[in-house]
Amino acid sequence: MEQAVKTEECRRDVETGHKLTGEIPEVVRRLAASCGTSDCFDHVSPVPIPSRESVVEIIQSVRRILFPGYFTQTKIDLLNLEYYLGQEVTTLFQQLSTQIVWSIRHDCFRYEQACSQCSETGQEKALQFIQSLPEIRSVLATDIRAAYEGDPASYGFDEIIFSYPGLFSVTVYRMAHRLYELEVPLLPRIMTEYAHSQTGIDIHPGAEIGESFFIDHGTGVVIGETTRIGNRVRLYQGVTLGALSLPREAGQLLRAKKRHPTIEDEVIIYSGATILGGDTVIGARSIIGGNVWLTESVPPDTKVMLKTPELVFIGHRTGDGHG
Amino acid sequence: MEQAVKTEECRRDVETGHKLTGEIPEVVRRLAASCGTSDCFDHVSPVPIPSRESVVEIIQSVRRILFPGYFTQTKIDLLNLEYYLGQEVTTLFQQLSTQIVWSIRHDCFRYEQACSQCSETGQEKALQFIQSLPEIRSVLATDIRAAYEGDPASYGFDEIIFSYPGLFSVTVYRMAHRLYELEVPLLPRIMTEYAHSQTGIDIHPGAEIGESFFIDHGTGVVIGETTRIGNRVRLYQGVTLGALSLPREAGQLLRAKKRHPTIEDEVIIYSGATILGGDTVIGARSIIGGNVWLTESVPPDTKVMLKTPELVFIGHRTGDGHG
Amino acid sequence: MEQAVKTEECRRDVETGHKLTGEIPEVVRRLAASCGTSDCFDHVSPVPIPSRESVVEIIQSVRRILFPGYFTQTKIDLLNLEYYLGQEVTTLFQQLSTQIVWSIRHDCFRYEQACSQCSETGQEKALQFIQSLPEIRSVLATDIRAAYEGDPASYGFDEIIFSYPGLFSVTVYRMAHRLYELEVPLLPRIMTEYAHSQTGIDIHPGAEIGESFFIDHGTGVVIGETTRIGNRVRLYQGVTLGALSLPREAGQLLRAKKRHPTIEDEVIIYSGATILGGDTVIGARSIIGGNVWLTESVPPDTKVMLKTPELVFIGHRTGDGHG
Numbered sequence: 001m002e003q004a005v006k007t008e009e010c011r012r013d014v015e016t017g018h019k020l021t022g023e024i025p026e027v028v029r030r031l032a033a034s035c036g037t038s039d040c041f042d043h044v045s046p047v048p049i050p051s052r053e054s055v056v057e058i059i060q061s062v063r064r065i066l067f068p069g070y071f072t073q074t075k076i077d078l079l080n081l082e083y084y085l086g087q088e089v090t091t092l093f094q095q096l097s098t099q100i101v102w103s104i105r106h107d108c109f110r111y112e113q114a115c116s117q118c119s120e121t122g123q124e125k126a127l128q129f130i131q132s133l134p135e136i137r138s139v140l141a142t143d144i145r146a147a148y149e150g151d152p153a154s155y156g157f158d159e160i161i162f163s164y165p166g167l168f169s170v171t172v173y174r175m176a177h178r179l180y181e182l183e184v185p186l187l188p189r190i191m192t193e194y195a196h197s198q199t200g201i202d203i204h205p206g207a208e209i210g211e212s213f214f215i216d217h218g219t220g221v222v223i224g225e226t227t228r229i230g231n232r233v234r235l236y237q238g239v240t241l242g243a244l245s246l247p248r249e250a251g252q253l254l255r256a257k258k259r260h261p262t263i264e265d266e267v268i269i270y271s272g273a274t275i276l277g278g279d280t281v282i283g284a285r286s287i288i289g290g291n292v293w294l295t296e297s298v299p300p301d302t303k304v305m306l307k308t309p310e311l312v313f314i315g316h317r318t319g320d321g322h323g
Numbered sequence: 324m325e326q327a328v329k330t331e332e333c334r335r336d337v338e339t340g341h342k343l344t345g346e347i348p349e350v351v352r353r354l355a356a357s358c359g360t361s362d363c364f365d366h367v368s369p370v371p372i373p374s375r376e377s378v379v380e381i382i383q384s385v386r387r388i389l390f391p392g393y394f395t396q397t398k399i400d401l402l403n404l405e406y407y408l409g410q411e412v413t414t415l416f417q418q419l420s421t422q423i424v425w426s427i428r429h430d431c432f433r434y435e436q437a438c439s440q441c442s443e444t445g446q447e448k449a450l451q452f453i454q455s456l457p458e459i460r461s462v463l464a465t466d467i468r469a470a471y472e473g474d475p476a477s478y479g480f481d482e483i484i485f486s487y488p489g490l491f492s493v494t495v496y497r498m499a500h501r502l503y504e505l506e507v508p509l510l511p512r513i514m515t516e517y518a519h520s521q522t523g524i525d526i527h528p529g530a531e532i533g534e535s536f537f538i539d540h541g542t543g544v545v546i547g548e549t550t551r552i553g554n555r556v557r558l559y560q561g562v563t564l565g566a567l568s569l570p571r572e573a574g575q576l577l578r579a580k581k582r583h584p585t586i587e588d589e590v591i592i593y594s595g596a597t598i599l600g601g602d603t604v605i606g607a608r609s610i611i612g613g614n615v616w617l618t619e620s621v622p623p624d625t626k627v628m629l630k631t632p633e634l635v636f637i638g639h640r641t642g643d644g645h646g
Numbered sequence: 647m648e649q650a651v652k653t654e655e656c657r658r659d660v661e662t663g664h665k666l667t668g669e670i671p672e673v674v675r676r677l678a679a680s681c682g683t684s685d686c687f688d689h690v691s692p693v694p695i696p697s698r699e700s701v702v703e704i705i706q707s708v709r710r711i712l713f714p715g716y717f718t719q720t721k722i723d724l725l726n727l728e729y730y731l732g733q734e735v736t737t738l739f740q741q742l743s744t745q746i747v748w749s750i751r752h753d754c755f756r757y758e759q760a761c762s763q764c765s766e767t768g769q770e771k772a773l774q775f776i777q778s779l780p781e782i783r784s785v786l787a788t789d790i791r792a793a794y795e796g797d798p799a800s801y802g803f804d805e806i807i808f809s810y811p812g813l814f815s816v817t818v819y820r821m822a823h824r825l826y827e828l829e830v831p832l833l834p835r836i837m838t839e840y841a842h843s844q845t846g847i848d849i850h851p852g853a854e855i856g857e858s859f860f861i862d863h864g865t866g867v868v869i870g871e872t873t874r875i876g877n878r879v880r881l882y883q884g885v886t887l888g889a890l891s892l893p894r895e896a897g898q899l900l901r902a903k904k905r906h907p908t909i910e911d912e913v914i915i916y917s918g919a920t921i922l923g924g925d926t927v928i929g930a931r932s933i934i935g936g937n938v939w940l941t942e943s944v945p946p947d948t949k950v951m952l953k954t955p956e957l958v959f960i961g962h963r964t965g966d967g968h969g
Contacts, residue, residue, distance in 0.1 A: 012442075012443060013442045013443065013446075016442070016443045016446050016447070017420075017446060020416075020446050020447065020449075020450045021413070021416065023450055023454070024409070024412055024413060024416060024450075024453070025409070027412060027453055027454055027456065027457070028405060028408045028409045028412050029405070030457045031388065031408050031412070031456060031457055031460070032404050032405040032408055034457055034460060034461065035391060035401075035404060036401075038464060039457075039460060039461035039464050040391075040460055040461070040464060041390055041393075041463075041464060041467055041480055041484055042390065042391045042392050042393075043390070043391065043392030043393045043399075043481070044391060044392050044399050044400055044401055044404055045392065045399075045400065048396065048398070049392070049393065049396075050485070051396060052394075052485070106481070110479065110481065185478070186481065186482060186485060186486075189482055189485075189486045190485055190486045193486040193487070193488060196488060196542070197488060197521045197522060200523050200542045200543075202540050202542060202560075204476060206476075219523065219542060219543070220523070220542045220543045220560060220561060222540045222542070222560055222594075224476065225476045238543075238561070240560070240594055240595075242594070243475070245591075245593060245610070245612075257475075259475065272595070274594065274595065274613055274614070291614070292634065293613060293614060293629070294634075298636070299638075301638055302636050302637065302638055303635075303636070303637040303638075304634050304635070304636055305634065305635045305637075306633075306634065306635075307633040307634065307635055
C-alpha cells in the first residue's frame with residue numbers, strides 16, 4: 001500500500017515537472033527580449049570583463065608578498081625568500097596585467113573610445129603598481145606599529161597581522177589607492193568593496209591617507225572619496241567622514257569636487273562621530289568625542305565633545321521586591 | 324644527541340596522542356546523550372534540510388540571469404543570449420525547486436503537518452518565482468538609476484553593478500521578498516542573512532519596498548519585517564527602521580502585527596537615524612537628518628533635524644609649545 | 647589589413663611584456679632586502695603558523711557537533727548519531743591539536759621561550775576544549791531560547807539556528823572564550839574576527855558572558871576584552887561596551903586591567919548605546935535606551951533614556967504645489 005502511494009507520488013512529481021518546465025521557454029523569451037531596453041542592465045559583448053574572483057586572488061597575492069610567511073603554509077626561510085618572492089611577484093604581474101587590460105578595454109568599449117594601446121598601457125600600469133610595493137610595505141609597517149600602540153588589547157604584531165580587520169581594510173585601501181592614482185578603472189572600487197564586505201569598513205580608493213593610520217574595531221566606518229587624512233590619525237568604529245547632504249538634483253554637479261573633510265596629523269576620532277563637508281578641517285592633535293556631529297572646522301589642539309546629554313533615570317521596578 | 328631528543332619527543336607525542344584519544348568516546352557518549360533533551364537543538368531526521376551553499380548558488384544564478392554578462396566569464400553576445408539564458412534558467416529551476424521542496428517538507432516534518440503535495444507545491448512556487456524575474460529585473464533597473472543619481476562618487480552603471488553593496492543587498496531582498504510572498508519557509512531569511520553578512524545591511528524579506536530604492540554605504544542598516552517603503556526613497560549607513568521597545572513578556576503577542584514604520588515616496592533618511600514603531604509614518608518628500616531618533620509621525624514635505632547639540636571645545640594643549 | 651593591425655598589436659604586446667618583466671627582478675630584490683628591517687613585518691622561519699582556513703573549518707566542525715543535522719547533508723538518525731559524532735569529534739581533535747600546537751610553537755619561537763612540551767600541551771588543551779563541548783552546547787540552548795523569546799520576527803528555532811547572525815557570533819565567541827581560558831594564543835582572536843567579518847559583531851574572546859544571551863541584528867556591536875555580562879541580557883545593533891578614551895601614551899600600561907563595563911542580569915541595551923569604562927556597572931534588570939552614552943554606573947531596576955532631543959521641523963516645500 002505504502003509502495004503504491006510512493007509510486008503515485010513519484011508519477012505525479014514527474015508529470016508536474018514536465019508540465020512546469022514547459023513554461024520556462026516563455027520566461028526565457030521575455031528575459032532575452034528585455035535585454036537592450038531600459039528595463040535591463042546587461043553586458044552583452046565580446047569584451048571580457050574584470051572578475052571579482054581574480055581581484056580577490058590579487059589582494060591575497062599582494063598580502064603574501066607584503067607580509068612574507070604570514071598567509072601561506074609554504075615554508076619560507078632566508079635562503080629561499082628571494083625565489084619565493086620572485087615567483088609570487090611574477091604571477092601577480094601576469095594576473096594583475098590581465099585584469100587591468102580588461103578593465104581598460106571594458107571602459108573603452110563602454111564609452112566608445114579607441115583602445116589602440118589598451119594592452120601596453122595595462123601592462124605598464126601593472127608594473128608601476130608592482131614597483132610601488134616596497135613603499136606600500138613600509139607605510140603598512142607604520143600602520144601595524146600604530147595599531148599595537150593604540151590598542152591595549154593587542155598582544156603582539158602577529159595577532160594584528162593575522163586578525164585585525166582595521167589592518168586588512170587599510171592594506172586593501174593602500175593597494176586600491178595606488179591603482180586609483182594610476183587611473184585604472186573599476187578594479188580599485190571592486191577591491192575596497194571586497195574589504196568593506198569583509199570588515200564593515202568602507203574606504204573609497206580616492207581618499208588620501210597618511211602613515212601610522214589605525215582603525216579600531218571598524219564596523220560602520222565610512223571614508224569618502226575626497227577625504228584627506230594626515231599622519232598618525234586614529235579612528236574608532238562607526239566614524240563617518242562624509243559629504244554634506246545634497247539637494248536631490250545637485251548630485252551630478254558635485255562629482256570630482258572636494259566634498260569630504262580634511263583630518264590633520266595626530267587627530268583621534270571616537271566611535272560614532274560624523275564629520276561632513278569638503279571645507280571642514282579638523283586641526284592637528286584635536287580629539288573628537290564619540291557621537292559628535294560636525295559640519296564645521298575645528299582648530300588644532302582642540303577637544304570637541306557632546307555636552308553630556310541629559311539622561312532620564314526611572315526606577316522602573318522599585319519596591320516590587322524583585323532581586 | 325639532538326637526534327635522541329627528537330626521538331624522545333616523538334615517542335612522548337605518540338603516547339600522549341594515544342592516551343588523549345582514549346578520552347574521546349566518553350565525550351561522544353555525553354554529546355549523543357544530550358540530543359533529544361532540552362540541552363540540545365538537533366535535527367536528527369531522515370528529511371533533508373535546505374543548504375546554505377545551495378542558497379548562495381541560487382543567489383548567484385539569479386544575478387547572472389538578471390544582469391547577463393556581468394558575473395560570468397562566458398562570452399555572451401546577442402546571438403547566443405537566449406541559449407545562455409535558457410540554460411541558466413533551467414538549472415536555476417531545478418536547484419530552486421529542490422531547495423523549496425526541502426524547505427516545505429522540513430516545515431511539515433517540524434510541525435507535524437501532512438505533506439502529500441510538498442513536491443508539486445515546491446515546483447510550482449519555483450516556477451512562479453522564475454516567472455517574476457522579468458519584473459524583478461525591471462525594478463532593479465530603477466534601483467541602479469537611483470544609485471547613479473544619488474551618489475556623486477559613482478562613475479557609471481557598471482561600477483554600481485559590479486561593486487555597490489547597496490545594490491547587492493537590494494537585489495537579494497527583491498528575490499527573497501518574492502519567495503516570502505509565495506510563502507516559502509526558511510529560504511527567504513537565509514538569503515537576506517547572507518546579504519547581511521556580505522554588506523552589513525539587514526533587510527527582512529517581509530518588508531515592502533518600492534522602486535528606485537538606494538542605500539548608500541549601508542553598513543548597519545536595519546529594515547524590519549513589517550516596514551513599508553514607497554518609491555524613490557534613499558537611505559544612508561546606520562539607519563534603523565525598527566520596532567518600539569517591548570516589555571519582556573509581550574514579544575510573542577506581537578508576531579505578525581505591524582511593528583515597523585511606513586516611509587512614503589521620495590523620503591531621504593541620513594546616516595544613523597532611527598525610526599521606530601508600526602504607527603509611525605514619514606510623509607512624502609520629507610528629509611530626516613543624521614542621528615535623529617523618531618517614534619512619531621512626520622507630515623509630508625518636512626525636514627527633521629537634531630537641534631545642533633552643544634559642543635564643548637577645550638584647547639587641550641594650548642601653550643605647551645607643541646607643534 | 648585588419649589582420650596586419652592585429653599581428654602588429656600582438657607583436658607590440660609580446661615586446662612590451664618582455665621589456666616589462668625584465669623590471670621585475672629589481673623589485674624582487676628590493677622586497678627581499680627590506681625583510682628583516684623595520685620596514686617589513688615578515689614571518690620568515692621554519693615554524694609553521696596557524697592557518698585561517700583551518701580555523702574556519704574548526705568552527706564549522708564544532709557547529710556540526712553542537713547542532714547535529716543542521717549543517718550537513720549527511721543523513722543523521724538516532725541509530726547512526728553516535729557514529730556520526732564519533733567521527734566528527736575525532737577529526738576535530740586532530741585538526742584542533744595541530745592548530746593549537748602550531749600556535750603555541752609559534753609563540754615560543756616569537757618570544758624565544760623553550761618549547762620542550764609544546765606538542766603534549768597542545769594536545770591536552772585540544773582535549774580539554776572537546777570535553778567542554780557538552781557544556782557549551784547546553785549554554786547555547788539557552789541562547790537560542792532567548793533569541794526566540796526576544797524577537798517577535800522569529801518563526802522558530804530552526805530559522806534562528808540556520809540564519810541568525812547573533813547566534814553565529816555567540817557560538818563562535820563561546821568556543822573562542824574556552825580556548826582563551828585554556829591560554830591558547832592567536833586562535834581565539836582569529837576565530838572571533840572571523841565571526842566579526844561574517845556578522846559585524848566584534849566580541850573579544852576574553853569577555854565573560856552568561857547564559858541566555860541574545861544580540862538582535864548585531865551589526866556594529868563591540869564587546870571589549872574585560873567586559874562582564876550576566877545572565878539573560880539582550881543587546882541590539884550598534885551597542886558598544888568599550889574602554890574609556892586613553893591618553894596617547896597610556897595604552898600599554900592598561901593591558902590586562904579591567905577597562906570595560908560590567909552588565910548585570912536581565913539588562914536590555916537598545917541600539918547604538920555606548921557604555922564605557924572598567925568601573926561602570928549596569929545594575930540588574932536595568933534598561934538602557936537607544937543612543938545613550940554612559941560612562942558611569944546605573945543602579946538596578948533603572949531605565950536610562952536620552953532626554954528627547956529637540957527636533958527642528960521645517961516645512962521645506964510648503965506651498966509649492968508639489969504633491
